Amino acid sequence: MSRSIDAPRNARSRRTRSAILAATRALLEERGLEALTMGEVAERVGVSRRGIYLHFASRTELVTALFDYLAGEEGLHTSLRRVWESPDAVAALDEWARHLARYHPRVLAVDQAVRRVRRHDADAARHAERTIASQLAHCRRLAEWLAREGRLAAPWTVPSATDMLLGLISSDMVETLLNERGWSADEFGDRLALLLRRALVADRGDRNAPRPPAPA
Incomplete structure (x- = not known):
């Protein structure tokens, strides 16, 4: 009963x-x-x-809960699953660019609102820290995957590639290209994937590419 x-x-x-x-x-x-x-x-x-x-x-608890709410409403985990289910690191990098094109325009307004005041609003700072920590973990995972398969181009290292991937998750970039320059989400994803490949991925025959670590 x-x-x-x-x-x-x-x-x-x-x-x-x-x-x-x-x-x-x-x-x-x-x-x-x-x-x-x-x-x-x-x-x-x-x-x-x-x-x-x-x-x-x-208010702190409310703003903190907003991260998970947005993730659920906008399909963050489903979008990321397509990245991590890719057959190899280079395909994952392509899918990562398309994930950014799918997900980040949907949360752009909230992200900008938080970033605008995070330096003097403790609740905004906490939300931003959680967002960045999540993004950093995904970027590191991608960089490590590329290095493990011997596809991370020289002179990139896992830390520097991680930082560059994180830097390209930019609200300003999304707003400029999609809203101001009129790119479609598909154009944004495809062109970002091309940029990431050209910048980070070593050719198969590149002898200067970092070697995957030897088995322990």
Whole structure:
């Protein structure tokens, strides 16, 4: 009996939580993180401030939860799965460029809102740190894969290739090429893949390419 009573309440709670996060995203995109308060979110959702605090104990907790919410709404894990299921490192690098073209335009407005104030807003700084840490881990994984297969071009090292891959995950670049220069997402992905191949990938016969590490 208790399960049948609890289930609707849990479903209702999940819907309310999603509505709160959706309102948070909308406020960020429309007015920036500067305008984000628990009261503003409550008004947008149509619940009391107490109703917001039942789900998120603080603004910090709310902004922190936004990372996972965006990932779920915009298919981050599905998009990344296509990278890591690639048959080899070079194919993964191509798919990585297309992942950036698929995913990052969808979260561009939130990313820009966070970056704009991260130096003086602690909640924005935490969100940005988590985002960068996730991106850095993926970039390192790609660079290590290239090196392991002997396809990382000289004079790149895993650390320097990781840094370059991270540097190319740029909101400014996405906005400039897609919004200002009018590239399509497909054009962006294909051209970025070409750039990454030309810059980072060694030819099969390149004797200066870093060798994969010897087995332990």
